[in-house]
Amino acid sequence: MQWPIRRIALLMALSALPLSASALTVNISKAVSSSAPVAVPSFGSGPAGQPDIASIVRYDLQHSGYFSVINPALYPDDPHSAATINVAQWEKTGALAMVVGKVHPTSSGYVVDADAVSLITHKMLAGRRYVSDAEGYHMVGQEVADLLYQQITGEPGPFASHIAYVNQQGSHYDLDVAQSDGWNPHSILRGKIPIISPAWSPRGRQLAYVTYRHRHSVIYIQNLASGQRHQVPDQGTALSAPAFSPNGQYLAFAKVWERGRTELVRENLQTGHEQVLTRTGTVNTSPSWSPGGHHLVFVSNRQGSAQIYQMRTNGSHIQRLSYSGGYNVSPSYAPDGRWIAFVHAYRGVLSLAEMRPDGSGVQMLYDGGNCEHPSFARDGRMIVFATHRGGQKVLGEVAINGKGLHFLPIAGQTNEPAWAPR
CATH class of the missing domain: 3.40.50.10070 (TolB, N-terminal domain)
Structure with missing residues (x-):
């Protein structure tokens, strides 16, 4: 495209x-x-x-x-x-x-x-x-x-950029790309099979996303200019939650083995070599790279509840970051490294929150509806996220100071947003 x-x-x-x-x-x-x-x-x-x-x-x-x-x-x-x-x-x-x-x-x-x-x-x-x-x-x-x-x-502005998102209208699912305020949407992919978790490549030329083939989830990487796509090898296992490394060399994702065991994997996109990063036998998913590419934050239930952890990108030095509440998921690292946005269960509502990279300084940004899939703008000062409003799935944007909350005027049931890196 x-x-x-x-x-x-x-x-x-x-x-x-x-x-x-x-x-x-x-x-x-x-x-x-x-x-x-x-x-x-x-x-x-x-x-x-x-x-x-x-x-x-x-x-x-x-x-x-x-x-x-x-x-x-x-x-x-x-x-x-x-x-x-x-x-x-x-x-x-x-x-x-x-x-x-x-x-x-x-x-x-x-x-x-x-x-x-x-x-x-x-x-x-x-x-x-x-x-x-x-x-x-x-x-x-x-x-x-x-x-x-x-x-x-003193920061590059976030506005002249794009967001990718999934738009469901009836039985059809569209992977769309629009400008940061929702204007001028373009369909990248359309069909009756669900689409999940779009993720941008570092230069904004490709999108990875999850869909279904032969009754299990697979990951495709699609070139936006040409429309060509290729499937990430799955060896018959279900794949989900793709995330490109900052240098574009690796793709991290979750891979499901027997009995629901879900581990994080890092694949070298040039050689195809895979490295399994977690080996807990529990659920490990939703990886997000630190700006320098030296760490991954992710979600795991290894201690009984869904919490956010951090590790080096070779799978070592795992440490828990989230301790507030019994459910913290969907971490997203800011491009400037100052914050991690995530979804936090607060008073029975899945709310949008942020914390420092060491897990400190937790702040609530929006608790008005069940939130999903936060993603930072390229300057690290604004976040796009999915939420529910008036019976609809909508996309919202808010600054890291909690101000400027607004909802994008896009028709349909919109979710799974990802802000382009440039």
Whole structure:
């Protein structure tokens, strides 16, 4: 599969602007709280039937958990470049930063110019030009949101990325990929056989997933550009819960032997060599790699209840991480290594929680419905997860600070989300 967007990010000429160019990420980050007030004036209209750039940027930033977007009704004017900003007037809005720009229709699509500006220092932070066709226009809005996000937080933004998920409509199961806000979904696979546990390769070019063949679960790895797929050898046993190593060399997964014994296996994707990592005779599943590829967190019932453990990737030095409650599953390591998201049984509800890599600092993020399958955005600051709401299976997103909770407007019964690594 080939993504429709054709974008070019060009560093604009900053020297001609009255606001001087500067990289003030650290200064701004230290000056603001976890909900920095920002402003996003209009950019002009784009393709019919699509949200305009400003609406996309406002939505993304408002729901990130780290920004509050000032009501456009309070804006003193509507500038479209850094050179036309009346800083004194905009300071009165309370905004600490803003992103301004203009949409230019062309014969083949759209050119979008965007300037990120600090209202604390009166300096321009960055400028970019994006070129796209109509289908890629929405992604440009998310690129613009990432531009301001990175300048303020110092982290690459999570918005201009994709999520994979399973969408069940009636008796059909779709493996879909959409943009991070649910826009522009594409079907990767469709059929009447259940699909489970999609997992991205490190470069975002492949998806591993579980389905069924000859009455037992198997793992396929599918190339998104070509649509070609191949099956991970199973030797007649059931496989589940695939996870690519950060360097893409290995695939960890769970393998079921006789009498329900489920062990973790690491396969070298180049040589096909398998190494069994656990040998407890119990259930060991749901592996997730640490960012450096030196550890795996996983779920095991070896001490009687489902808990989260960590081990080195050769199967040694196993230690238990979760101790709060009798049921902790679905661990997901943040790409920056700061947190592990997981599902925690709390007051009879499967809730979304997070903890430090050593098991400390457990925090509840969402306890409003039975949660499943958390997955981190590429910057490690946001999490997508599946939950139940109003009798439907839906996808939610929330920041690691517990703010910005929202649910993606995707039709159907959606679950098993995985946020792309880039």
